[in-house]
Amino acid sequence: MKVTKEQSAANRQALVDAAAKLYRERGIAGVGLSEISREAGFTHGGFYGRFASKEELAAEACDVAFQASMSRLSAQLAKHGGDLGPFLKRYFSAAHRDAPGAGCPMAALGVDAAREGGLLAASMGEGIAAYVRELATHRPDGSVVDDPTPQDEARAIGLLTTMVGGLILARACADEAPALSDRILRTSLASSTGT
Template sequence: MRVSRKQVEENKQTILTAAGRLFRERGFDAVTVTDIMKSAGLTHGGFYGYFKSKDDLIAQTLAELKIENDAAINDVVAQIERYLSPEHRDNFASGCPLAALAAETIRQSEPARDEMSARLQQQIAQLSEAMDDRDAQASRRAAIGSWSAMVGALILARMTADSTFSDEILGETAAWLAEKQR
């Protein structure tokens, strides 16, 4: 049975969405093509009609994932507080792919690393544009430092089993970064 082009595109988007969620929850290596296709409600056999390989799927998934948001950042402190919140920490499936997948992306294909790097550069540029009262070089430096602290704090807060310490990591990093914005 032939499937329309529209249905093919819808199926591919469903696969990419399922892959993005599963990769953030469990990592690239712990997720199989079968897991992804089952989550997408499709059969494993159809996978190669959409992607050349799992590496191709990973790269295309990373291209589709939003690091934070594609909209301009209007309030840097609000962005920091939202990013470094317990709700974001606890939401692997739709949370920041950088915090969930950066360490694993190092060992992925060049196209996958290129996609993650593009998303990182996009986020740095958006954050840099939102930095008030600074020249371009100072804004970029502040954006790189702030984003690095935010992602690092989220990773550390997710890693620790001590919820009080995890909350402290998020809260103190958010407070420190907010001070830097004043």
């Protein structure tokens, strides 16, 4: 039976969504194409003909993860009048730490992008740049600027490195040193919000 263009696009998107979740949970090297196909509800052959390579799939999965993350950030900023505090509370939560498959692509895939290079690194670079821009345009006083200054960008980069680094460290010790993991989350949040 012939698959419609719409169904083919939906099937492809299901594979990308499954890859975005699994790659953030276990890393690029930790997930095979058969697992991604199974998670999306297909056989292993479902991958072939839809993607030129695993690298292409990884880059698209990274793009999807960034789109979801940026949507959450933008929604929180809009809901709270530009106040980043509620977003940061969620970012530095135990729930976010414990669910990498639905969380920050930078914390989950940053090292993979550095190792893999190519399309995945390009996708990561674009996503990081978008995050820096969004954070730079929203100043701590609640004002929003169209043209951020170098100081705005430096502040955004500092905040982003605290966010990603804090989350990575909290995840790294969550099982063996849960109290330390919780302290890292609390300290990173306090550092990010200036409280």
